[in-house]
Amino acid sequence: MASSTMLIGLTTFLLLTASDLFGQAESKVAPGPKPAPLNLTGILEKGGQYGTFLRLLRETQVGEQIESQLNNSFNGLTIFAPTDNAFNNLKAGTLNSLTTQEQVSLVLYHVLPRYYSPTTFETTSNPVNTQASGRSGVYTVNITSSSNQVNVSTGVNQTPINNNLYMEFPLAVYSVDKVLLPAELFGAKPPASSPPPAATPVKPKTSAPAADGPSASADTAPSAANRKGRSVGRVLLPAIGLLCVGSLL
Numbered sequence: 001m002a003s004s005t006m007l008i009g010l011t012t013f014l015l016l017t018a019s020d021l022f023g024q025a026e027s028k029v030a031p032g033p034k035p036a037p038l039n040l041t042g043i044l045e046k047g048g049q050y051g052t053f054l055r056l057l058r059e060t061q062v063g064e065q066i067e068s069q070l071n072n073s074f075n076g077l078t079i080f081a082p083t084d085n086a087f088n089n090l091k092a093g094t095l096n097s098l099t100t101q102e103q104v105s106l107v108l109y110h111v112l113p114r115y116y117s118p119t120t121f122e123t124t125s126n127p128v129n130t131q132a133s134g135r136s137g138v139y140t141v142n143i144t145s146s147s148n149q150v151n152v153s154t155g156v157n158q159t160p161i162n163n164n165l166y167m168e169f170p171l172a173v174y175s176v177d178k179v180l181l182p183a184e185l186f187g188a189k190p191p192a193s194s195p196p197p198a199a200t201p202v203k204p205k206t207s208a209p210a211a212d213g214p215s216a217s218a219d220t221a222p223s224a225a226n227r228k229g230r231s232v233g234r235v236l237l238p239a240i241g242l243l244c245v246g247s248l249l
Contacts, residue, residue, distance in 0.1 A: 038070045043166045043173055044081060052087040053110075060100070062107045076115025076170030077131075080152065080161070082179045090179055101136070102185055108132035109139050109154075109182045115169050121150045121161070132182065139182050152176070155183040 041063060044050040057063030070077055087095070098106065111131040116124065127140035142153045150161045159178035166173040 038067065038171050040066055040070070040079070040171070040173070043171075047081070047165050047175070049083045049085070050081050052084050053081055053107075056095075056103065056107050060104045060107050062104060062111075066111065070171055073170050075113065076172070078112040078114065078116040078172045078174070080110045080112075080174055080176045080180060081165060082110070082176050086159075086177055086179050098185070105132045105136060105139065105182070106179075106185065109141075109180055110176075112141075115172055117167065117172065118150065118164075121145055137184050139184060141180065152180065154180050156181040156186045 041054065041057070044054050044057075054063075057066070066077065066079070095103065108131040112128060113131055121143050122145045124143055126142040126144075128143055130139045130141060132139035142155075144151050144153070151158055152161055153159075157178055157180070159176045159180070162175045162177065164172060164174050
């Protein structure tokens with residue numbers, strides 16, 4: 001009986017000692033490091049061919065907005081990053097012709113407000129909203145897939161979605177070979193309405209002279225022919241009278 005009691009006591013002592021040792025070991029383990037905040041600039045710089053897109057992100061301050069949103073997002077973001085060659089293939093002066101606000105819209109047009117993996121692209125419903133949607137209008141893209149190829153189209157141009165530069169929730173970054181041109185900025189403008197035809201001036205009506213009857217001046221003033229006839233009559237009458245007197249004598 002005494003040996004049993006001693007055995008139980010020894011077992012309890014060993015268990016308590018082991019528990020205490022494990023507790024001390026756990027208390028000495030430092031917590032793991034927090035994940036570093038996502039750095040879109042670093043991802044694009046590592047890609048090595050996105051200098052123009054990086055410049056636009058910086059000048060429009062969209063880059064800061066994206067990184068802030070990434071670290072406080074539940075849905076994540078997807079970014080289409082045009083290469084430098086994509087910008088070089090634009091018509092000369094395209095970027096400079098845009099206002100500051102239009103450049104902001106152009107950059108945000110390359111950002112989708114949720115995380116899309118390649119598999120998610122295959123099942124998405126069109127049209128897909130972009131971050132450019134807002135007071136200036138609804139900016140959307142269409143995403144289609146066929147034969148393991150995913151394409152994104154804007155209504156103005158279309159490009160395949162190439163290799164991913166980064167793909168881990170909450171951020172997916174895909175490389176594209178064309179700058180996505182939104183129809184709201186680059187679509188065909190409706191023809192200007194033609195001005196209404198000028199009114200034709202109305203000519204004043206002129207009264208036509210009466211066809212019948214002589215004019216008042218014809219009634220009151222004798223014609224030149226009548227005056228000449230009367231003068232001849234005054235000369236002939238005395239001459240005729242003298243001839244008659246002579247014949248009687």
